Every structure is written in structure tokens, then in C-alpha cells.
Amino acid sequence: MNIINIEHIAxxxxxxxxxxxxxxxxxxxxxxxxxxxxxxxxxxxxxxxMNMLGCLDTPTKGKYEFNSVNVSDMTDNDLARIRNxxxxxxxxxxxxxxxxxxxxxxxxxLIYAGMxxxxxxxxxxxxxxxxxxxxRIHHRPNELSGGQRQRVAIARALVTNxxxxxxxxPTGNLDSKTGEEIMLLFNDxxxxxxxxxxxxxxxxxAEHAARIIRLKDGLVEKDETVxxxxxxxxxxxxxx
Amino acid sequence: xxxxLFELKEGLLIAFRALRxxxxxxxxxxxxxxxxxxxxxxMSTAIKGIDNSFxxxxxxxxxxxxxxDKWAWFSNEDWWKLRNRRSIDMADYEKFKELARLxxxxxxxxxxxxxxxxxxxxxESVFLNGSSSDYVKTTNFTFNQGRFYNEIESKSARQVAxxxxxxxxxxxxxxxxxxKNIKVGGSNFKIVGVLAEQGSFIxxxxxxxxQVFIPIGSIFKNFIAQHRGTVTINVRAPNPxxxxxxxxxxxxxxxxxxxxxxxxxxxFSINQxxxxxxxxxxxxxxxxxxxxxxxxxxxxVGAIGIMNIMFVSVRERTKEIGIRKAIGAKKRxxxxxxxxxxxxxxxxxxxxxxxxxxxxxxxxxxYFPTSIQPSxxxxxxxxxxxxGILSGFAxxxxxAKLDPVDSLRYE
Numbered sequence: 176m177n178i179i180n181i182e183h184i185a186x187x188x189x190x191x192x193x194x195x196x197x198x199x200x201x202x203x204x205x206x207x208x209x210x211x212x213x214x215x216x217x218x219x220x221x222x223x224x225m226n227m228l229g230c231l232d233t234p235t236k237g238k239y240e241f242n243s244v245n246v247s248d249m250t251d252n253d254l255a256r257i258r259n260x261x262x263x264x265x266x267x268x269x270x271x272x273x274x275x276x277x278x279x280x281x282x283x284x285l286i287y288a289g290m291x292x293x294x295x296x297x298x299x300x301x302x303x304x305x306x307x308x309x310x311r312i313h314h315r316p317n318e319l320s321g322g323q324r325q326r327v328a329i330a331r332a333l334v335t336n337x338x339x340x341x342x343x344x345p346t347g348n349l350d351s352k353t354g355e356e357i358m359l360l361f362n363d364x365x366x367x368x369x370x371x372x373x374x375x376x377x378x379x380x381a382e383h384a385a386r387i388i389r390l391k392d393g394l395v396e397k398d399e400t401v402x403x404x405x406x407x408x409x410x411x412x413x414x415x
Numbered sequence: 416x417x418x419x420l421f422e423l424k425e426g427l428l429i430a431f432r433a434l435r436x437x438x439x440x441x442x443x444x445x446x447x448x449x450x451x452x453x454x455x456x457x458m459s460t461a462i463k464g465i466d467n468s469f470x471x472x473x474x475x476x477x478x479x480x481x482x483x484d485k486w487a488w489f490s491n492e493d494w495w496k497l498r499n500r501r502s503i504d505m506a507d508y509e510k511f512k513e514l515a516r517l518x519x520x521x522x523x524x525x526x527x528x529x530x531x532x533x534x535x536x537x538x539e540s541v542f543l544n545g546s547s548s549d550y551v552k553t554t555n556f557t558f559n560q561g562r563f564y565n566e567i568e569s570k571s572a573r574q575v576a577x578x579x580x581x582x583x584x585x586x587x588x589x590x591x592x593x594x595k596n597i598k599v600g601g602s603n604f605k606i607v608g609v610l611a612e613q614g615s616f617i618x619x620x621x622x623x624x625x626q627v628f629i630p631i632g633s634i635f636k637n638f639i640a641q642h643r644g645t646v647t648i649n650v651r652a653p654n655p656x657x658x659x660x661x662x663x664x665x666x667x668x669x670x671x672x673x674x675x676x677x678x679x680x681x682x683f684s685i686n687q688x689x690x691x692x693x694x695x696x697x698x699x700x701x702x703x704x705x706x707x708x709x710x711x712x713x714x715x716v717g718a719i720g721i722m723n724i725m726f727v728s729v730r731e732r733t734k735e736i737g738i739r740k741a742i743g744a745k746k747r748x749x750x751x752x753x754x755x756x757x758x759x760x761x762x763x764x765x766x767x768x769x770x771x772x773x774x775x776x777x778x779x780x781x782y783f784p785t786s787i788q789p790s791x792x793x794x795x796x797x798x799x800x801x802x803g804i805l806s807g808f809a810x811x812x813x814x815a816k817l818d819p820v821d822s823l824r825y826e
Contacts, residue, residue: 231741231819252745259743270738270823274436286425287743289418331742 177240178338178370179205179228184237184247185393186223197223198234199393205339205372210365212373212381215390222343224390225374229262229341230254242338259287263332267344269324271316271331277303278312281331288335302330306360322353329360339370346380358383362406379405422751430755433728444724445764448799451714452768453775456787456795458710460776462703464785469695472622478688479655480553481662483511483648483669487684489694500682501673502645505631510672511648517661520552520651523631527638531578531627532598533586541582542626543599545634546649553649556623559583560593561608564630568607572632576604580612581624602637604629658687714798717764718806725757725810736814737822750815757807758800765799 186198198220205211215221226232227239230246233254239247246257264270271280278299285295303312306326316324325345332340342361346354362383365371373384381387382405389397434441482488485500508523515521527543544550551563564575576599583592592609604627613623635641652661662685669683729736736749744752769792776785 226820229741231823252747255740255743255745258741264741266823270734270741272735272738275432283739284742287739287745287748289421335743 176207177204178207178242180240182238184234184239187235196393201395208368208370210371210384212375212384212387214376214381214387219390220393221374221390225343228372229264230257259284260335261338263337263340265328265332265342265345267347269328271324271327273316276313276315277327280327281334284335298334302334306330321349322356325357339372341372343374426751426755429752430759433756434759441760444721444760447717447720448761448764449768451717452765452795452799453771454710454713456769456772456791457775458706459791460785460787462706464783466699468783473688473692477555479652479658481650481665482686483665484684484686485645488686489690505646507672508646508648511668514668515665517664518650519653520549522546522550522553522649523646524649525631525634525644525646527634529600536586538582538585544626544628545631547631553651557611559609559611563608569630572630572636574604574633575607577608577628578606579610579624579626582627583609599627600638718802721757721760722806725807729810729814733822733825736817737819740819741823746815750811753811753814754804754807758803761799761803765796769795
């Protein structure tokens with residue numbers, strides 16, 4: 176079953192008097208439990224596509240169906256609800272609330288979902304334990320390492336049990352060893368049945384995915400299945 | 416409904432988290448509202464206090480007493496017209512008293528200002544009140560010591576005096592005024608009575624507490640020549656509901672006494688406390704509006720401070736807003752959060768201001784009676800919450816409509 180079905184979408188920005196075509200004509204389908212990497216040089220439109228897929232932005236033209244629901248012309252409030260319930264974001268710069276501890280950061284989407292205090296605390300704690308941060312629950316972001324911060328962000332993305340995880344350069348701010356640990360975590364998450372969309376410009380990160388979509392100048396240049404998928408040695412890497 | 420309550424509760428928690436994180440800024444912003452609410456509440460309390468003393472003071476004059484006088488207390492007539500009226504003399508008073516049926520008491524009054532002395536002690540510029548023994552019936556006087564001068568003393572113009580409580584305090588600090596001889600002007604008077612505290616400070620020299628009362632015959636004998644000066648006739652209606660009838664009768668009788676023809680205008684005025692009250696109310700209304708306007712300005716300045724700081728806060732937290740939106744905060748959620756922040760600042764500042772105002776009014780209480788009404792407290796709290804919502808709205812709305820993509824990218 177398709178989770179994402181995009182047909183001929185385009186996005187045009189008005190920069191001053193100039194029109195910038197960030198996306199020209201992109202169509203793609205992503206199924207449940209797929210692990211997809213979106214690649215492309217800067218200016219290829221991958222950030223725009225990512226914002227579109229994450230319902231942070233709407234296309235200028237074309238149709239975007241999410242779980243068979245047309246989101247291309249939804250209101251801001253409906254989009255916020257979809258972001259809250261169906262999409263888990265992981266960003267390059269982590270984007271945690273600096274003044275709140277890990278637990279509050281993770282429970283935040285559940286607050287917006289209207290969940291009661293005890294229920295959401297329990298869920299948030301479990302999500303933090305699942306990403307290996309059982310002993311960091313009450314630490315603030317500035318008391319955590321980069322890898323730990325990204326784990327908090329991943330816990331926050333997973334806590335609502337979303338349909339897709341959207342990760343935008345999740346290892347971009349991490350050293351390669353920590354990056355590898357995070358990629359291993361994504362692997363685990365994928366194996367548990369989640370759908371992951373990864374945006375990256377690094378080949379070796381993209382090779383963790385099962386499918387790579389390459390963008391160039393606002394068009395899909397190549398959509399390929401990864402033949403030699405890089406599966407990290409889980410036993411070794413799982414130690415965090 | 417339940418969801419809205421949930422959102423309010425969570426929004427409040429988030430707001431307090433944000434306020435705690437910026438303690439100095441929060442307290443400085445609060446200070447603006449604190450000062451605003453303090454001065455507004457204090458001002459309205461002070462006005463209310465002065466108003467109360469004045470109302471009490473005026474009502475001490477009695478709502479059922481009419482004052483027939485050459486002069487009008489308040490008039491649109493030209494001053495010279497009033498001046499050219501004939502004086503009211505004792506003969507007018509005698510005739511009026513004979514003809515008027517309704518009043519329960521009629522007394523002629525003439526005033527002089529004199530220095531009062533006892534030994535080394537003296538009080539300058541005392542309002543000297545000359546009248547008949549019936550004068551006391553036109554008032555609600557109560558006595559600390561002694562009595563009012565009687566009819567015989569009045570008719571035979573004896574050198575006797577009744578003194579107000581303030582005069583007594585100044586001349587006889589030990590409270591032994593009765594039967595003492597004081598000097599009024601240059602003449603000796605024997606004190607037959609001391610009034611209990613009557614009026615209010617607000618009446619100044621017209622406060623009976625600052626006056627001395629002697630028989631009208633004595634005042635003519637010692638201070639004012641009979642043919643000079645004009646007498647005021649104090650007339651008391653049988654009860655407050657008959658004031659109008661008494662007034663109508665008094666006008667007719669007075670016209671007859673003065674021998675006015677049907678087409679001639681009254682050459683006297685009938686004054687009453689009501690007119691004083693009306694005039695006072697319009698004056699105090701202006702003071703009230705001006706006072707509240709000026710103090711309200713300081714509250715307004717506080718509100719601008721809040722708006723300013725909220726704009727800064729929104730700008731500073733653009734990224735945070737982006738994050739919140741990305742993980743599912745709706746426009747309304749963000750709007751509520753910032754509105755709650757500004758209202759919380761205002762409410763806390765307002766409550767602190769109210770407490771300061773209560774303490775301040777306790778201090779003021781030494782000078783004149785003040786008390787903060789519960790309604791004023793409720794209004795103060797309401798106004799501060801409203802200030803928070805109004806001054807927070809523009810910044811909160813700016814925050815709510817930020818684009819999530821742009822604000823996530825904001826550094």
C-alpha cells in the first residue's frame with residue numbers, strides 16, 4: 176500500500192522579481208516499510224521535496240496523497256495535525272528545545288496531540304529508553320553529546336508512532352563513528368516495520384537505504400534499488 | 416471544550432517554563448504593570464476616600480435644611496445682580512418665622528471671622544456663627560460637654576459660646592473647656608457647650624468642628640452693626656420627603672415678606688445641600704476622570720513595555736516556534752502560548768501591584784479614610800489580565816502565523 180503518492184508536483188518560489196523553480200515535475204510513490212534515501216546536490220530541490228513530504232509546505236502544482244488523503248490543499252491546521260500524528264522529523268541540527276530536558280522534548284508532540292500527563296510521560300520515557308537514553312531522561316540538550324541529542328530527536332520522532340520518519344541529513348553534524356551509530360538505530364527502526372525517508376548528500380549514508388532517489392534541477396534523475404545495501408554489524412554497533 | 420481547557424493548562428505550563436527561563440526580563444516587564452496597577456488602584460482609592468469624607472461632610476449639613484440667603488450658592492445670574500439685592504435683615508426673619516407654617520425650626524444666622532483666645536493659646540480666623548437657640552434644631556449636633564445656648568441666653572444676647580471640637584482641642588488640650596471664659600475678638604464669652612466631632616476635614620472653615628456659636632444678639636453687639644451684613648435664614652423641613660413643599664412655601668412666604676409684586680423676580684435665593692452635592696459631584700467627576708486618565712497612562716506605558724518584550728521574545732524564539740510547528744503545534748496553540756505568557760506577566764504584576772496598593776492605602780489611612788473595595792481589586796486583576804491579552808495579541812499573532820519552513824531555518 177502506498178503511504179506517499181506524489182503526482183507531477185512543482186514548487187515555484189518568488190524571490191524578488193524572479194521565479195525560482197525548486198521542483199519542476201516530480202512523481203513518486205513510497206510504500207509502507209520502505210527505506211528510501213533522497214539524494215542530490217544543493218539546489219537540486221531535495222530540501223523542498225522534503226518540506227513537501229513533511230507537510231511543512233504545500234506544492235504549487237500537482238497532487239500529494241498521504242495515506243490516500245489529498246494533502247495538497249489542506250488548511251494549516253489540518254497539516255499541523257498530520258505532522259503531529261503521521262510524521263516524525265529528525266533534523267541535521269537536532270532542533271530540540273534548548274531550555275527543556277530530554278523528557279519534555281520527547282513528550283511535546285504528545286502534548287499537542289492532547290494526551291494526558293501520565294500517559295504521555297510513560298510513552299516519552301519508554302521512547303527514550305528505546306533509543307538507549309534511560310539514564311539521560313532529565314538532561315537538557317546542552318548536557319548531552321551530539322549523538323545523544325540526535326537520539327532524543329529520534330525518540331521524539333518515534334513517540335507518536337508516525338507513518339513515516341523523515342530524516343534530513345541526520346548525521347550531518349556528527350562524527351563518523353557517532354553517525355554510524357545513529358544509522359544503526361535507523362536500521363533497527365526500519366526493521367521494526369517503520370517507513371523511513373532519508374535526505375542526504377553522502378553516498379555512504381544513502382547506501383544504508385534500500386532505494387535511492389536522485390534529484391537534479393528539480394527533477395527525478397534516477398530512482399534505483401540499492402543492490403549492495405550497507406547493513407551495519409548490529410551486534411557491534413548497537414553498543415552505545 | 417475539554418480540549419480547550421487542556422490546551423490552556425498545557426499552554427500555561429509552557430508559558431511559566433518560558434518566564435522562568437528569563438527571570439530578569441520577566442520581572443522588569445512585570446515592574447511596568449506593577450507600577451501601573453499600583454498607582455491606578457491607589458488613585459481610585461484616594462478619590463473614593465476623599466469622596467466619602469466629602470459626602471459625609473455635606474450630609475452633616477442635613478438634606479432637609481434650606482438656606483434662604485441674599486446670595487445663591489450656585490447661580491448663572493450675574494454677580495452684580497445678586498449684589499444689588501436688598502440684604503435680609505432680622506425683621507425679614509421675624510416676619511418669615513411668623514408666617515411659615517411647615518418648618519420645624521427657623522433660625523437666623525450671621526457670620527464673622529474672629530480670633531479666639533484662652534490665656535496664651537489662640538486660634539486665628541475662626542468662623543463665628545451668630546444665631547438663635549433654635550439653630551441647634553436645624554442641625555444634628557451632638558455634644559461632648561454642656562449644651563447649646565438656650566432661648567433666654569439667646570434673646571438677651573448673653574456672652575455665651577458653644578465651641579467646635581477642633582477649637583476645643585486647640586484651646587483646651589486637657590478637655591476642661593466647660594464654663595471657661597474665652598476671648599472672641601476682644602470680648603469675653605463663657606463656654607456653655609462643646610460639640611462632639613461633627614463634620615469632615617474637607618469642609619475646611621465650614622466644618623462645625625472649627626467654629627464657635629454665639630447668640631445672634633451678641634454678634635450684633637460685639638462685631639457687626641445691625642444694619643450691616645445680611646442674615647441667612649436656616650429652615651428645617653419636618654422630614655426629608657417634605658423638603659420640596661417646605662421650599663415652595665418658603666418661597667411664597669419670603670416673597671410676601673419682601674413685598675414683591677407678582678411680576679418681580681425673587682430678590683433672595685433658597686439654597687440647599689442638594690445643589691452643593693450636584694456641583695460637587697460634577698467637580699469630583701472631572702477629578703476622577705483626570706486622575707484615572709493620568710494614572711491609566713502609566714499602565715498603558717507598562718502595556719507597551721509588554722508588547723515590546725513579547726515582540727523581542729517572538730523574534731528570539733523563531734526557531735523554537737518552527738520546531739513546535741513542525742511537531743504539530745497549530746496556529747491557535749502558538750497564539751495561546753504567547754498570549755498566556757503576556758497575561759501571566761500582567762497578572763503576576765497586577766497581583767503584586769494590588770498588594771502594594773493595599774499596603775499604600777493602609778499608610779494613607781492615617782490622613783483620610785481609604786479602603787480598597789473588593790470590586791476595585793477584582794477590576795484591577797481583570798484589567799491586568801486584559802492588558803496582557805491586548806498587548807500580547809499582536810506579538811502572539813505574529814508568532815502564530817510564522818511559516819514553519821522559514822522559522823526552522825532561522826538562526
